[in-house]
Amino acid sequence: MKLELNDQQKMIQKMVREFAEKEVGPIAAELDEKGEYPTETLEKMAKLGLLGIFIPTEYGGAALDTISYATVIEEISRKCASTGVITSVHNSLVSYPIMKYGTEEQKKKYLPILAKGEKIGAFAGTEPNAGSDLGAMQTTAKLKGNKYIINGDKTFITSGPKAGIIIVFAVTDKSAGAKGISTFIVENTMKGFKVGSIFDKMGINANLVSELIFEEMEVPKENLLGKEGDGFKIALNTLDGGRIGIAAQAVGIAQAALDESIEYSKQRQQFGRPIAKFQAIQWMIAEMATSIEAARYLLYNAAYAKDKGGRFSKEAAMAKLFASETAMNAAIKAVQIHGGYGYTKEYTVERLFRDAKITEIYEGTSEVQKMVIAGSLLR
Ligand SMILES: Cc1cc2nc3c(=O)[nH]c(=O)nc-3n(C[C@H](O)[C@H](O)[C@H](O)COP(=O)(O)OP(=O)(O)OC[C@H]3O[C@@H](n4cnc5c(N)ncnc54)[C@H](O)[C@@H]3O)c2cc1C
Incomplete structure (x- = not known):
C-alpha cells in the first residue's frame, strides 16, 4: 500500500x-x-x-x-x-x-x-419540510404532452441565484414513496423558474444560497435524468460523491486554521517569549495537525474507494463526519490561540470559525453520516 x-x-x-x-x-x-x-x-x-x-x-x-x-x-x-x-x-x-x-x-x-x-451548476434537493428526510419532498412533476410541469419550493440551494443548470428532484408518483421521485436537468431560463430569497448566513458568505421556486415550470420531457422513479437512488449516489467534496472542503478549512495558528503563535509574544513556546499552545497545534492528517487519509480512502468502483457510502460518510468535526475543532483551537484578536474580523481564523460549522450540516448532518455508517455495518 x-x-x-x-x-x-x-x-x-x-x-x-x-x-x-x-x-x-x-x-x-x-x-x-x-x-x-x-x-x-x-x-x-x-x-x-x-x-x-x-x-x-x-x-x-x-x-x-x-x-x-x-x-x-x-x-x-x-x-x-x-x-x-x-x-x-x-x-x-x-x-x-x-x-x-x-x-x-x-x-x-x-x-x-x-x-x-x-x-454554473446547482443541486436542488432540500425543501422546507424535507432536509435530512429528503424522501419527504413535496415538489411535483407531471408529464403533460412532451413537457414535465414542475411545481414546488426548494430551499438552501448553493449557487441558487447564479446557477444556469440545476439538478432538480421532484415527485412523479406520490403513491410510490421514495421510489416515486425523479430527477430533472433544469435551466434557469425555463418558463416558471424563479429565484426566491437569498439567505443571510453565519458563514461561507461568498456562496449565495437561496430558495428556488417552481411555478408551473415547463421542463422538456427529454430533460428527465435516468428513468422516472430513479430520483432517490440518483440523489443518494450523487450525495455519496458530494460528501467527499465536503470532507475535502473541511480538511482545507482545518489546514488553514493550523497554518494561521502556527504563524501567529511564533509571532505573538507574551511573558517575554512567543506563545509557541508554551506547552498549552504546542498541544493544541499537535492535536490539530494529528486530526488533519487522519481526516486527509479518510478523505483519500473514500476517494480511492469511489474510483475503484462499487459502493463507497460508508467511506464517504466516515470521511465527511471526521473531517467536518476536525474542521470545527481546529477552528475553535485556532481562535483560542489567537486570543482576543481571533475574535475580530482582522484575522482569518474568525472567518474559518464561521465557515467550519456548515461542513457538519450540509450534504447530510453529522447525525445522518452516523446513520449511513451504522446502516452499512448493521445490514
Ligand atoms: C449554507 C447551506 C447550503 C446548502 N446547500 C444545499 C444545496 O446546494 N442543495 C440542497 O439540496 N441542500 C442544501 N443545503 C441543505 C442542507 O443539506 C440541509 O440543511 C441539511 O441536509 C439538513 O436539513 P435541515 O436543515 O432540514 O435539518 P433537519 O433535517 O430538520 O435536521 C435538524 C436536526 O435534526 C437532526 N436529525 C434529523 N433527522 C434525524 C434522525 N433521523 N436521527 C437523528 N437526528 C436527526 C439533524 O441531524 C439536525 O441536527 C444547504 C444548507 C445550507 C445551510
Whole structure:
C-alpha cells in the first residue's frame, strides 16, 4: 500500500495551491464581507479545467480521478471555503450525475457548458419540510404532452441565484414513496423558474444560497435524468460523491486554521517569549495537525474507494463526519490561540470559525453520516 499522491496528482495539487494563493486567498475576506459571489475566480478556474474535473475529455473536461478532485477542493477551500463548495457542488453534484445517468444527448448538450464554466451548476434537493428526510419532498412533476410541469419550493440551494443548470428532484408518483421521485436537468431560463430569497448566513458568505421556486415550470420531457422513479437512488449516489467534496472542503478549512495558528503563535509574544513556546499552545497545534492528517487519509480512502468502483457510502460518510468535526475543532483551537484578536474580523481564523460549522450540516448532518455508517455495518 502506497500512501502517497502519484505524480499527476502532485502536479495538480501544486498548480491549484499556487492558483489559490495568488487568486483566491487575497480576495476571500472581501468577498465574505460583501457577500459577493466569486464569478471572476470561477472563470479563471474554468480555464484551468477545474470546473470539469470529472468530465471526459471528449466533452471538454479534464477527466481527473477523485483523489485529484479532493486535492483541488482542499486547496481552494484552504483559501476560500465558499469558492470550495461552489466548485464541489458544480463538479460532483451536477456534472457527475449527468455523466453517470445522462443520455448521450444530455451529455453532449450540458457537459461542455459545465466544463467551460459557461453555466454554473446547482443541486436542488432540500425543501422546507424535507432536509435530512429528503424522501419527504413535496415538489411535483407531471408529464403533460412532451413537457414535465414542475411545481414546488426548494430551499438552501448553493449557487441558487447564479446557477444556469440545476439538478432538480421532484415527485412523479406520490403513491410510490421514495421510489416515486425523479430527477430533472433544469435551466434557469425555463418558463416558471424563479429565484426566491437569498439567505443571510453565519458563514461561507461568498456562496449565495437561496430558495428556488417552481411555478408551473415547463421542463422538456427529454430533460428527465435516468428513468422516472430513479430520483432517490440518483440523489443518494450523487450525495455519496458530494460528501467527499465536503470532507475535502473541511480538511482545507482545518489546514488553514493550523497554518494561521502556527504563524501567529511564533509571532505573538507574551511573558517575554512567543506563545509557541508554551506547552498549552504546542498541544493544541499537535492535536490539530494529528486530526488533519487522519481526516486527509479518510478523505483519500473514500476517494480511492469511489474510483475503484462499487459502493463507497460508508467511506464517504466516515470521511465527511471526521473531517467536518476536525474542521470545527481546529477552528475553535485556532481562535483560542489567537486570543482576543481571533475574535475580530482582522484575522482569518474568525472567518474559518464561521465557515467550519456548515461542513457538519450540509450534504447530510453529522447525525445522518452516523446513520449511513451504522446502516452499512448493521445490514
Ligand atoms: C449554507 C447551506 C447550503 C446548502 N446547500 C444545499 C444545496 O446546494 N442543495 C440542497 O439540496 N441542500 C442544501 N443545503 C441543505 C442542507 O443539506 C440541509 O440543511 C441539511 O441536509 C439538513 O436539513 P435541515 O436543515 O432540514 O435539518 P433537519 O433535517 O430538520 O435536521 C435538524 C436536526 O435534526 C437532526 N436529525 C434529523 N433527522 C434525524 C434522525 N433521523 N436521527 C437523528 N437526528 C436527526 C439533524 O441531524 C439536525 O441536527 C444547504 C444548507 C445550507 C445551510
